[in-house]
Every structure is written in C-alpha cells, then in structure tokens.
Amino acid sequence: MNVIVNKFKKMTYNQIFTYAIIVFCFASSIFFVNNNYSxxxxxxxxxxxxxxxxxxxxxxxxxxxxxxxxxxxxxxxxNGEKKGQLIHLINEYSSSRAYDHEYHVGNELFVxxxxxxxxxxxxxxxxxxxxxxxxVLWIAWIFIFTLLFVGKRQGMFSIISLxxxxxxxxxxxxxxxxxxxxxxxxICGISVILFTVISLLLVNGFNEKSYAAIISTLVGTxxxxxxxxxxxxxxxxxxxxxxxxxxxxxxxxxxxxxxxxVGSLGAVMDxxxxxxxxxFGLHEKNHNISVKALKSxxxxxxxxxxxxxxxxxFFAYISGSIPILILYLNNQSPLGFTLSMNLSLxxxxxxxxxxxxxxxxxxxxxxxxxxxxxxxxxx
Numbered sequence: 001m002n003v004i005v006n007k008f009k010k011m012t013y014n015q016i017f018t019y020a021i022i023v024f025c026f027a028s029s030i031f032f033v034n035n036n037y038s039x040x041x042x043x044x045x046x047x048x049x050x051x052x053x054x055x056x057x058x059x060x061x062x063x064x065x066x067x068x069x070x071x072x073x074x075x076x077x078x079n080g081e082k083k084g085q086l087i088h089l090i091n092e093y094s095s096s097r098a099y100d101h102e103y104h105v106g107n108e109l110f111v112x113x114x115x116x117x118x119x120x121x122x123x124x125x126x127x128x129x130x131x132x133x134x135x136v137l138w139i140a141w142i143f144i145f146t147l148l149f150v151g152k153r154q155g156m157f158s159i160i161s162l163x164x165x166x167x168x169x170x171x172x173x174x175x176x177x178x179x180x181x182x183x184x185x186x187i188c189g190i191s192v193i194l195f196t197v198i199s200l201l202l203v204n205g206f207n208e209k210s211y212a213a214i215i216s217t218l219v220g221t222x223x224x225x226x227x228x229x230x231x232x233x234x235x236x237x238x239x240x241x242x243x244x245x246x247x248x249x250x251x252x253x254x255x256x257x258x259x260x261x262v263g264s265l266g267a268v269m270d271x272x273x274x275x276x277x278x279x280f281g282l283h284e285k286n287h288n289i290s291v292k293a294l295k296s297x298x299x300x301x302x303x304x305x306x307x308x309x310x311x312x313x314f315f316a317y318i319s320g321s322i323p324i325l326i327l328y329l330n331n332q333s334p335l336g337f338t339l340s341m342n343l344s345l346x347x348x349x350x351x352x353x354x355x356x357x358x359x360x361x362x363x364x365x366x367x368x369x370x371x372x373x374x375x376x377x378x379x
Contacts, residue, residue, distance in 0.1 A: 022148070026141055029137055029141075030134075030137065030138075030141075033133045033134045033137050034134060036133070037078040037079040038079050040079060040110075040131075042110045042111075042128070043077055043079060043080045043082070043110070043111050043112070043113055043125075044077070044078045044079050044108055044109070044110060044111070044131055045075035045076060045077050045078065045087050045089070045108070045109050045111045045125075046075055046076055046078055046106070046107070046108050046109075047073055047074070047075045047103055047104065047105050047106060047107045047108075047109065048074055048075060048076055048086075048105060049073070049074040049105065050071055050072070050073050050074075050103060050104060050105060051071065051072045051073075052069060052070075052071055053070045053071060053072050053090075054069065054070035055067060055068070055069050055070075056068045056069075066094050066095055066096060067094065067095040068092065068093075068094055069092065069093050069094070069095075069102070070090065070091075070092050071090070071091040071092070071093065071102065071103065072088070072089070072090060072091075073088070073089040073090070073091055073103060073127075074086055074087075074088055074089075075087050075089060075109065075111070077111075077123075078108070082113065082123060085123055086122070086123065087111060087113065087123040087124065087125050088122060088123065088124050088125075089109075089111065089124070089125055089126070089127055091103055091127055101130065103127075103130075107130065108130070108131040109127050109128070109129070109130055109131065110127075110128045110129040110130070110131060111125045111126065111127055111128060112125050112126045112128055113125045114126070144159055147159055154203050154204075157202040157203050158202075158203050160202060161198050161199045161202040161203060164198055164202075165194075165195050165198065165199065168191055168194055168195065168198075169191060169195075169262070172187050172188065172190075172191040175187060183254060184250070184254050184255060184258040185225075185254055185257050185258050185261065187258075188258040188261050188262050189222070189225075189261065191262070192218070192221060192261055192262065192265055193218060195265060196214055196217045196218055196221075196265070196269060197214055199269065200213050200214050200217070200269070200273065201214075204273065208280065208371040208372075208374070208375055209273075209276045209277060209280045209368075209371075210276075211371065212272075212276040212279075212280075212364070212367045212368045212370075212371045213269070213272045213273040213275075213276040213277075213364070214272075215367050216272035216275065216276065216360055216363050216364035216367050216368070217265070217268055217269045217272040217273075217360070219360075219363050219367075220268045220271070220272065220356050220357075220359050220360030220363050220364070221261065221264060221265055221268050221356060223356070223359050223363075224260070224264055224268070224352050224353070224355050224356030224359065225257065225260065225261050225352075227352070227355055228257065228260055228348075228352040228355075229257065232253065232257075240256070240344050240345060240348060241340060241341055241342075241344045241345065256345060256348075259349065260348075260349050260352045260353070263317070263349055263353065264313070264349070264352060264353035264356045267309055267312065267313045267353050267356070267357055268353070268356045268357060268360050270309065271302075271305060271309055271357050271360045271361060271364060272360050272363075272364045274301070274305055274364075275298060275301065275302060275360070275361060275364030275365050275368055276364055276367075276368045278297070278298060278301045278368075279294055279297075279298055279365065279368035279369060279372060280368065280371075280372065282294060282297055282298075283372050283375075287376075291369060291372075291373070294369055294372065295365065295369065298365040298368070298369070299361070299362075299365065302361035302362070302364075302365060303361075305361075306357060306358060306361060309357045310350075310353075310354040310357055310358075313350050313353040313354060313357065314350045314354070317346040317347075317349050317350045317353075318343065318346055318347075318350065320346070321342050321343055321346055324342050325338060325339075325342055325343075328341070328342065
C-alpha cells in the first residue's frame with residue numbers, strides 16, 4: 001500500500017490528469033454499452049430462459065458428420081414499443097457453429113418481431129444477429145491498456161496513429177467506391193505515404209531516426225510494388241486465380257496490387273524502423289564507431305530479422321485461407337486444385353511482401369548510415 005502511495009505522490013499533475021481521463025473514458029464507455037438499448041432502431045431482446053428441443057445427426061455423401069440442434073428461447077425486449085414484454089424465439093444451430101450459434105441466458109439479440117403476434121400477449125419472432133458491442137469494447141480496452149502499460153507515452157501515440165490510419169483507410173476506400181475513374185493503386189499509394197509518415201512520426205517523434213525509417217519504408221514498399229507489377233506483366237498473371245474477386249465490378253489486378261501495397265506496408269515499416277533504431281542506437285553508444293562497423297552490425301541485425309519477418313508475413317496471409325482449404329479437402333477436392341484455387345493470391349502477396357522485407361534491409365541500413373554521417377557533420 002505504501003508503495004502505491006509513494007508512486008502516486010511522485011506523479012505529476014499532467015500524469016494524474018491523463019490517468020483520470022483514461023479511467024473516466026473506460027468507466028463511461030462500459031456504462032454506455034450496457035445501457036444503450038434506446039440508441040438502436042432494431043428491437044433488442046435479452047435471453048432469460050433456453051431449452052434444447054431437438055437434436056439430429058446428419059451425414060453427407062462424403063461421410064462428413066454434423067449435428068443439428070433446435071433451441072427454444074424466452075427473452076425480454078429491452079427497447080421499442082414492446083419494451084419489457086416477453087418474446088419466444090426458435091434457434092437452430094449446428095455443431096460447427098460457423099453461421100449459427102448456441103445462445104445462453106444473458107445473451108442479447110437483435111430480433112424481428114412477427115407482426116401477426118404483436119396484438120397477442122405472447123410475442124414471437126426471428127433472431128437476426130447478436131449484440132456484440134460490449135464484448136468488442138472489452139477487447140478494445142484490453143488492447144489499449146496493454147499498449148499503455150508496455151509503451152506508456154509511445155503506446156498512447158500508437159493508439160492515436162492506429163485510429164487515424166483506420167479512418168484514412170476507410171476514407172480512401174470510400175473515395176474509390178464513389179470515384180471509379182481514379183485508380184485504387186494511386187489512392188492506396190497516397191494513403192501508404194500518409195500511414196507511414198503519421199505512424200512513425202507519432203510513435204518515434206521528429207528526429208533523424210524517424211526520417212530515415214520513413215524514407216526506407218516508402219522506397220522499399222514502392223520497389224516491391226514495381227517488382228510485383230513487372231512480374232505480373234512479364235508472366236501475364238499466369239497462375240494467379242482471381243475467383244475470389246469475381247463479384248467485383250472493378251479491375252481485379254488493380255485491386256490485387258492495392259492489396260499487396262497496403263498489406264506489405266506493416267512488415268516493411270517494422271523492418272525499416274528496426275534497422276534505423278539499431279544504427280542510431282549503435283551510434284549513440286559509441287559516437288566514434290566506424291561506418292564499416294555500422295554496416296557489418298546492421299547487416300547482422302538485418303539477417304536476424306529477415307527470416308522471422310518473412311515467416312510472419314507468410315503465416316499472416318496463409319492463416320486466413322485455412323477454413324476454405326479444409327472445406328475443399330473435406331469435399332474431396334484434389335490437393336493441387338485446392339491449393340492453386342485458394343492460395344495463389346495469398347502466396348503471391350506473401351512473396352511480394354518478402355521481397356519488400358529483404359530489399360528494405362540494405363535500403364534502411366544505408367539510409368540510416370547517411371543520416372548518421374549528416375549528424376556527425378553537424379557536430
């Protein structure tokens with residue numbers, strides 16, 4: 001207890017004010033999502049009773065087994081004209097629960113009220129969706145508190161940059177959807193520049209280390225985009241399967257290239273700031289360190305992170321295709337067809353990102369050394 005009191009006494013007024021704002025935002029947001037029923041137009045019902053009515057086992061032609069369940073639900077309406085009344089619902093779900101769910105007492109659901117029963121004492125209806133805002137909010141606050149606990153001031157700026165980048169990306173896609181004559185690659189290219197500048201300057205401040213990382217990130221990212229474009233042009237896109245984009249009314253290659261550009265940015269930016277921080281860290285510890293030693297140490301650091309970063313990018317892209325791969329294989333699709341159909345674009349994105357990572361290592365090294373030389377010249 002005395003340790004906590006002593007730490008509190010050492011805090012400045014700005015720190016106390018900041019923590020007070022965070023606690024207030026946390027408490028008010030939790031209170032709001034637990035009492036915000038009136039802000040929704042759709043009826044919301046809170047489950048007070050459930051009962052399993054039926055259970056059926058099914059087997060398809062490929063011997064895949066599944067279980068189907070039927071669940072009766074009694075819930076109380078939390079908003080609208082029928083607020084406080086009970087509503088009876090039927091929920092059917094499978095054991096996989098991919099497109100359906102088993103509901104429990106306390107769950108809150110968006111429902112549709114049957115107009116034929118609105119004049120009766122017992123209302124019936126259909127389940128439309130689950131009210132998940134409180135769970136999303138808890139996860140968001142855990143993420144925020146983790147960033148603040150580990151990164152403190154930089155963690156705060158990381159949250160701010162993440163929010164700004166999310167808004168920018170949403171705006172960029174909205175501009176493209178509403179302005180079909182503008183290239184998506186051009187829009188995403190401008191967005192990538194803004195993402196990089198905002199993220200690195202907010203988190204690392206206005207200094208030579210940040211400037212070196214920004215230049216390295218942009219050069220590496222646009223070089224990988226250019227190389228990817230050349231490869232697709234020379235091979236005429238042979239081997240790339242665009243079936244997942246078949247419902248788009250926009251050029252599929254342009255959408256793919258924009259995805260490569262934005263998707264690879266995070267990994268390239270990570271490598272760029274790592275190289276820049278390492279070189280400037282070595283220089284700060286020993287101002288007389290030779291350029292040759294900086295190059296040697298920087299390349300060793302680059303080799304150490306190269307394998308892990310390319311693996312991270314590979315698994316990040318491939319992991320999203322695991323459910324569809326299992327679906328194809330469960331339905332007796334040939335292995336080669338399954339992989340080519342579902343992994344061609346993901347592997348292409350991972351390879352393009354890997355090229356960007358490898359290129360950014362020497363690019364980031366030499367740009368950081370250039371800024372170190374400039375810094376020495378000013379002394």
